[in-house]
Amino acid sequence: MTGTDSDLVVLKLGGSVITDKDSPETVDDEALHRVLDAVASTSKSEDGRLVVVHGGGSFGHVHAADHGVSTTTGTSDAAAATAIHGAMKRLNGVVVDRLQERGVAALPVHPLSVAARDAEGVLSLPAGATEGLLEEGFVPVLHGDVIAHANEGVTVLSGDEIVTSLADSLGASRVGLCSTVPGVLDEHDAVIEEVRSFEDVASVLGDSESTDVSGGMAGKVQELLDLGAPAHIFGPDAVGDFLTGERAGTLVDGR
Amino acid sequence: MTGTDSDLVVLKLGGSVITDKDSPETVDDEALHRVLDAVASTSKSEDGRLVVVHGGGSFGHVHAADHGVSTTTGTSDAAAATAIHGAMKRLNGVVVDRLQERGVAALPVHPLSVAARDAEGVLSLPAGATEGLLEEGFVPVLHGDVIAHANEGVTVLSGDEIVTSLADSLGASRVGLCSTVPGVLDEHDAVIEEVRSFEDVASVLGDSESTDVSGGMAGKVQELLDLGAPAHIFGPDAVGDFLTGERAGTLVDGR
Numbered sequence: 001m002t003g004t005d006s007d008l009v010v011l012k013l014g015g016s017v018i019t020d021k022d023s024p025e026t027v028d029d030e031a032l033h034r035v036l037d038a039v040a041s042t043s044k045s046e047d048g049r050l051v052v053v054h055g056g057g058s059f060g061h062v063h064a065a066d067h068g069v070s071t072t073t074g075t076s077d078a079a080a081a082t083a084i085h086g087a088m089k090r091l092n093g094v095v096v097d098r099l100q101e102r103g104v105a106a107l108p109v110h111p112l113s114v115a116a117r118d119a120e121g122v123l124s125l126p127a128g129a130t131e132g133l134l135e136e137g138f139v140p141v142l143h144g145d146v147i148a149h150a151n152e153g154v155t156v157l158s159g160d161e162i163v164t165s166l167a168d169s170l171g172a173s174r175v176g177l178c179s180t181v182p183g184v185l186d187e188h189d190a191v192i193e194e195v196r197s198f199e200d201v202a203s204v205l206g207d208s209e210s211t212d213v214s215g216g217m218a219g220k221v222q223e224l225l226d227l228g229a230p231a232h233i234f235g236p237d238a239v240g241d242f243l244t245g246e247r248a249g250t251l252v253d254g255r
Numbered sequence: 256m257t258g259t260d261s262d263l264v265v266l267k268l269g270g271s272v273i274t275d276k277d278s279p280e281t282v283d284d285e286a287l288h289r290v291l292d293a294v295a296s297t298s299k300s301e302d303g304r305l306v307v308v309h310g311g312g313s314f315g316h317v318h319a320a321d322h323g324v325s326t327t328t329g330t331s332d333a334a335a336a337t338a339i340h341g342a343m344k345r346l347n348g349v350v351v352d353r354l355q356e357r358g359v360a361a362l363p364v365h366p367l368s369v370a371a372r373d374a375e376g377v378l379s380l381p382a383g384a385t386e387g388l389l390e391e392g393f394v395p396v397l398h399g400d401v402i403a404h405a406n407e408g409v410t411v412l413s414g415d416e417i418v419t420s421l422a423d424s425l426g427a428s429r430v431g432l433c434s435t436v437p438g439v440l441d442e443h444d445a446v447i448e449e450v451r452s453f454e455d456v457a458s459v460l461g462d463s464e465s466t467d468v469s470g471g472m473a474g475k476v477q478e479l480l481d482l483g484a485p486a487h488i489f490g491p492d493a494v495g496d497f498l499t500g501e502r503a504g505t506l507v508d509g510r
Binding site (some may be wrong): 076077078079081082085096100104105106107108109110111112113114115116117124126128129131132133135136137138147148149150151152153154 | 331332333334336337340351355359360361362363364365366367368369370371372379381383384386387388390391392393402403404405406407408409
């Protein structure tokens, strides 16, 4: 985190980065330790405020797929909702615990408790609790989840949706998406330095390859272009660079 | 639950009712089964909407006392906050699981994720997620917790505070507080049928006897008198009566 006290950074840790997506409810310990070490070493030495959001990986997505639940198709079965929500809470507990072990004042924020969608699928995510925790020096840690969705029961809320919502409502100064790839790649698999409009990259962005109820790179880039803040997409090695304000991966800035 | 589809009942299960207050993190299995059986048998046969709120008992209060945290004195120690919050989540998990086992579509709502206090201690608890779950046929289950509190870190949010906040913001038609006593008792330990103003009972209300960071009967009655809905204070045997609209314990109604 860089700059003034009021700077707010939103860091998303991709579910594919911190879990083994091929094995149900399995943390990728080495990757998680690496990215959390980077978070801890920067967040303790800088003045800015940090929100962490993580995806589902092999915790949330497997259960969501099992129950046929997506961001638009829901379930009214409380047990199915609990299977997805409970798995995400277990992953969140690991992330929060390991941040606390590193001296970061992390506390959990569970979207099912605070967010909902209306009948048009429009998300409402009041940020007062998250903001209150930030103001008190805590690092709120949110996660992909299920949330109430009018006429659908509960549907999936992706980590990426949380990032864009919070970046907007809290006025983030920078947004970072830590992905399994080192940035948005061109046709030669080289990292594209900057994306200023979707036309810049439309020819090279394919769909996400693994099972992912929350969309691939094309959707991420489109959402980040609509943010009111500069965003970076980068790999696990670049978390520290991003948090200290260095160039990391691909800058996506549609402002 | 009685009457029309739009009727909303808020039921608070006292922490002293569902836990053994003398033994850390111990559920009172017999009492919990009894009250949840009553909830299940009425909530499945009626059309109204139900919110359950439970207190901390030997889960939350012990940790809150250990760390010197109350509704007005906070902590900025993430580990202390997690000790209290984690204990309350464990109790909440038990309540939610056992309701689901009985066929009630219970889902957890954790106040730390949604509520905060300002520097004057005024509570903000946006009810959109809880309302969304209700509209989709779920039974939200909230609990006493710690929440962000401006200039204090996190402080305790009592179950009673949640009840009054939600009853107001959701427009509850009836509120019930299941306590260890069968109602507000007079000087001969007989249940007072109705309380219409605090003066009615000022002479007989003492302080709560056990360690309770969230206040005793006097505070409960005062808060319930300020509600815009009739409230009942009753013992574990009367949960079913309350939910089916029968007279239960003491009616507190200051309207």
